[in-house]
Amino acid sequence: MLGSRVNISILVLAGALALAIPVHAQPSADEILEAAGFSHEDKQRILAGEMVGGDVKAVSDRDLSVLLGFIVKTSPEDLAKQALAGTLGKTDEQLTARGDISAAGSLEDFARLRLVPGGAEVAKTYINASAGDKLNLGTDEIAAFNALKSQADATQAVEQQLHRMLLARYQAYRASGLGGIPPYDRGGKSADPAGDLRKASEAPVLQTFFPAVQRALMNYPKATVPGLAENFFWVNNTIDDQPTFALTHMLSAPEGAARIIIQRQFYVGRSYNVEQAIAGFLPVQQGTVVVYVNHTFTDQVSGFGGSAKRGIGRNLLASTLKKSFEKARAAAAKP
Numbered sequence: 001m002l003g004s005r006v007n008i009s010i011l012v013l014a015g016a017l018a019l020a021i022p023v024h025a026q027p028s029a030d031e032i033l034e035a036a037g038f039s040h041e042d043k044q045r046i047l048a049g050e051m052v053g054g055d056v057k058a059v060s061d062r063d064l065s066v067l068l069g070f071i072v073k074t075s076p077e078d079l080a081k082q083a084l085a086g087t088l089g090k091t092d093e094q095l096t097a098r099g100d101i102s103a104a105g106s107l108e109d110f111a112r113l114r115l116v117p118g119g120a121e122v123a124k125t126y127i128n129a130s131a132g133d134k135l136n137l138g139t140d141e142i143a144a145f146n147a148l149k150s151q152a153d154a155t156q157a158v159e160q161q162l163h164r165m166l167l168a169r170y171q172a173y174r175a176s177g178l179g180g181i182p183p184y185d186r187g188g189k190s191a192d193p194a195g196d197l198r199k200a201s202e203a204p205v206l207q208t209f210f211p212a213v214q215r216a217l218m219n220y221p222k223a224t225v226p227g228l229a230e231n232f233f234w235v236n237n238t239i240d241d242q243p244t245f246a247l248t249h250m251l252s253a254p255e256g257a258a259r260i261i262i263q264r265q266f267y268v269g270r271s272y273n274v275e276q277a278i279a280g281f282l283p284v285q286q287g288t289v290v291v292y293v294n295h296t297f298t299d300q301v302s303g304f305g306g307s308a309k310r311g312i313g314r315n316l317l318a319s320t321l322k323k324s325f326e327k328a329r330a331a332a333a334k335p
Contacts, residue, residue: 026256027209029291030043032282033046035208036054036056036291037056038054038069042069046071047286052069052070053068054069055067058295059295060199060297062273063196063199063297064295068294069290070290071288073287075283075287076283094239095237096236096243097112097113097114098234099234105170107164107167109167113162114236115158115162116236116243117238117243118241118242119155120154122243123154126148126158127146131185131186131188132186134270136268136269138182138185142185144165145161169182169247169266169267173267176221178218181197184273191273193266193267197264201217202214205293206260213255220249220251227253227254228252232247232248232250234246234248235248244268244269244271245269248265249264249266250262250263258280258283259280260281261279262278263276263277263278263279272297273297273299275295278293279291279293
């Protein structure tokens with residue numbers, strides 16, 4: 001199953017959030033909450049300080065979709081400053097390591113990425129990789145790991161190949177966006193992470209209120225919006241006692257005093273396929289309303305019994321995210 005994945009970095013790792021504020025009008029927090037599907041009673045609970053979960057339509061049979069609304073008792077600007085300073089990142093207990101990726105990308109950017117935890121045992125898994133859903137690899141990537149069987153230091157050899165693979169995937173995505181994401185070899189068929197991210201990017205609330213941001217998300221890197229900021233990094237999260245590597249693209253766009261933040265994990269090594277989360281930081285009298293929508297895609301909830309598995313997985317993910325966001329907003333509200 002998906003495991004107790006915590007993906008809190010949508011709030012804590014957004015680069016360059018303190019952007020110049022344009023002069024045009026912006027939709028209100030009430031409008032966004034209503035469009036996201038929160039009832040009048042839900043909105044009152046959110047403004048009273050509760051963290052409220054809502055229903056968001058899954059976009060495929062692999063989608064664990066989560067909707068959350070809550071308030072942080074600080075301004076969007078202050079919240080952005082704390083996120084930019086990295087003071088909220090300490091709430092992510094599963095994060096083992098993180099590294100920024102330079103614009104052009106280099107092997108040096110991945111130098112700190114290690115097979116932790118697991119070391120030699122994880123190296124064996126990669127060297128003996130085959131088509132399927134145990135690891136998310138393309139056909140050529142599987143062959144590259146299989147070719148390491150004669151290496152004296154298997155752990156080091158696998159780490160170096162991981163660095164090369166992640167760099168290649170980053171550079172392909174940076175050049176071509178969704179079109180640059182290779183499929184995963186599932187043995188006689190393939191998983192299409194780009195297609196899943198494209199479906200998540202259709203995002204009805206974005207289409208209605210922020211169509212330029214939605215176009216930039218769909219057509220990256222060819223489309224952009226004024227004031228758009230972005231950064232890239234890799235993470236190693238420990239999930240089910242195993243290292244889980246992911247390549248992450250963060251985007252932030254200004255909308256008046258508000259911010260639209262997008263986190264896209266366009267490659268994930270195992271456990272789930274890809275993930276995309278969209279959050280709005282919206283000013284209200286009490287501080288900032290955060291509206292958060294997450295689509296996490298995994299082959300483990302498709303097929304026979306998929307509906308029940310999706311329900312269980314969605315509830316687990318929602319519960320874990322709620323706990324993590326509670327810690328993050330408490331940290332954000334501290335003076």
